[in-house]
Amino acid sequence: MTPTGLLGGSFNPAHRGHRRVTLGVNRALGLDETWWLVSPGNPLKPTRGMAPLAARLASARAMARRAPIRATAIETRLGTRYTVDTIRALQRRYPKRRFVWIMGADNLVQFHRWRDWRGIARAIPIAVVTRPGYDGHALAAPAMAWLRRYRRPQSAAKRWTTWSLPAIVLMRFRPDPTSATGLRAGDPDWHIRLGLHPSRN
Numbered sequence: 001m002t003p004t005g006l007l008g009g010s011f012n013p014a015h016r017g018h019r020r021v022t023l024g025v026n027r028a029l030g031l032d033e034t035w036w037l038v039s040p041g042n043p044l045k046p047t048r049g050m051a052p053l054a055a056r057l058a059s060a061r062a063m064a065r066r067a068p069i070r071a072t073a074i075e076t077r078l079g080t081r082y083t084v085d086t087i088r089a090l091q092r093r094y095p096k097r098r099f100v101w102i103m104g105a106d107n108l109v110q111f112h113r114w115r116d117w118r119g120i121a122r123a124i125p126i127a128v129v130t131r132p133g134y135d136g137h138a139l140a141a142p143a144m145a146w147l148r149r150y151r152r153p154q155s156a157a158k159r160w161t162t163w164s165l166p167a168i169v170l171m172r173f174r175p176d177p178t179s180a181t182g183l184r185a186g187d188p189d190w191h192i193r194l195g196l197h198p199s200r201n
Contacts, residue, residue: 001098003161005034005127006090008083008103012051013059014071021129022069024173025102029127030158033068034102036060037086040076082115087124098161099124105131105138105170112142121147121166127157130172138170 005025011018014036022034038057041050053073060071078093080086083101090099101124103111108128111117120126126147128138138144150166157169 001096001161003029003031004094004097004099005029005031005102006037006087006099006124007034008037008039008086008101010050011036011038011056011060011071013056014063016063018060019063019067019069021104021173022102023067025127025129025171026068028154028157028171029100029160031068031100033070035074036064036069036071037075038071038073040073041081084114084116084120084123087120091123100160101126102129103127104129105135108138108144109141111144117143118146118166121150121168123165125160125163125165126168127160128168128170130170 005022007018007022007025009018018036022036025031026034038053038060040053053076057071057073064071074090075081075086078086078089080089087099087101090097101120103126105128114120130138147166147168150168152160152163152167152169154169154171157171160167160169
């Protein structure tokens with residue numbers, strides 16, 4: 001079984017914070033690689049200001065270069081929109097890989113709004129990366145009221161493949177202030193300058 005991380009997101013655009021956190025999680029969990037799942041469209045995010053998928057995928061691939069990170073828009077091939085469906089489809093398609101779901105503390109805050117979030121927790125271990133300004137809210141999040149009993153210590157993170165499910169671990173790394181929102185504010189036309197045409201994932 002190949003230990004593989006899954007990090008979903010808009011990557012609008014991908015940035016050094018994504019890369020830095022992913023490399024930290026790879027080391028902490030002993031992953032062979034992490035897949036960046038560049039979302040065709042997040043049901044919980046507005047479409048306004050969202051760059052085309054081709055541009056977001058290109059930015060993710062550029063940021064993942066020469067690292068154990070694979071940027072993909074595989075959800076377009078799978079035909080899935082919701083995380084729970086994507087996870088189940090990947091687990092069926094890649095039976096020789098053991099997946100762990102990676103997300104930021106900001107996503108844990110709204111995790112209870114995800115479709116069948118308890119089903120996600122029962123299907124795959126979850127690693128939450130703390131983020132400045134969100135940690136307190138994450139610990140007090142509605143989903144955490146249920147998940148708290150399944151929390152595992154970061155010191156045991158490398159043993160995640162042996163955990164019974166549900167299982168969640170909160171991971172703390174040195175924070176990176178980079179944000180996609182800030183990058184878009186400074187360069188709102190970043191995707192236009194790329195001059196990209198739709199591409200396959």
